[in-house]
Amino acid sequence: MKDSTIPTLLGIAIILVGIIDGALFIKNSQIFKISAANQNKPENVRVSNIGERSFTVSWTTQERSLGFVRWGVSSMSLSKTALDTIKNTSYIHYVNVGGLSPDKKYYFKINSNGADFDNNGLAWQLNTAPAILSKPESNIISGNVLTQYGSPAQDVLVYAVVGGGSFLSTLTSSNGDWVIPISATRTKSLDSYVLINDSSTPIEIFVQSGTEVSSAQMYPSSAKPAPPMVLGKIYNFRSTPLQDLGEIPKANIYLPTIQ
Structure with missing residues (x-):
């Protein structure tokens, strides 16, 4: 009788230990999932x-x-x-x-x-924007983005605001090249197109990689193509030379975010 009781008590103890370990594992797993989700949380969400x-x-x-x-x-x-x-x-x-x-x-x-x-x-x-029957004549700007080591910056976000209008964007190619059709720029209300003068309409460009940014001011006439932009630098292609910065620059452009 005594011999049969000991294995039973031992079995119960093993089951209890297993339940406790399982609960701790689930708890730790939940913490891990929450942490992982936070690290993957979208930031700088923009339309x-x-x-x-x-x-x-x-x-x-x-x-x-x-x-x-x-x-x-x-x-x-x-x-x-x-x-x-x-x-x-x-x-x-x-x-x-x-x-x-x-x-x-x-x-x-x-x-x-x-x-x-x-x-x-x-x-x-x-x-979405309302339909407009009359489309403006095609007008395209382009440029190139480089890393601080002089290599092409691939899959980098390039944002543009033309004449204070709606927000445009594109991705750089494998060669660091970017192209944006600025003739598609609408007013902020989206009900009309921005009138663009190649020599006087201001353009603000903001470039964002995973950890570095760059920004530039230019006119359409100086962006066909624009001079290369290096991540970590701020440019004024309208009048002043580039600025070398020891830290990541703050963008000159106001980027609307929907977070």
Whole structure:
């Protein structure tokens, strides 16, 4: 009788230890997941290139991650997805959302490494631009971005504000090149196009990599193409030479953020 009791008590003890260890493992796993989610949280969320049938969402993350955008015409039904232009894990994320209707409200959330993120409990929202029958003549600016070591800066965000109008953006190519059709610039209300004078309309450019930025002021005539921009420097291509900075510069351009 005594011999059969000892294994039973021992078995119960082993089970209790297993339950405690399991609880600790689950607790630690939850902490790990929360920490990982915070590191993958989208930062510097910005909407640009708002047109009649499309818009662009860009953001950065503290860790390399994969991302996409869930979107729809209702905040309660984000049933469609748009994938990141950058296919590999990255600190930079750039998603084009297309196939939309003019002058219509859309909602979206960002998925980063499998977790959905929103705007403090609500989906982000925006209105597409109203339809305009008469389109302006094509006007394109371009340039090149280099790292501090002189190599091409690939997959870097380039933002532009032309004549105080709506927000434009693009990504650099594998050669560090960028191209932006400034003729697509609308006023902030999106109901008309900005009138552009190549010799006098101010352009502000802001470049953002994972850890470094650069900014420049120019006119359209000096951006066809613009002189190369090196990350970590501020430029004025209108009149003054570049400034060498020992730290990451603050942008001269006001970048609207929707965080």
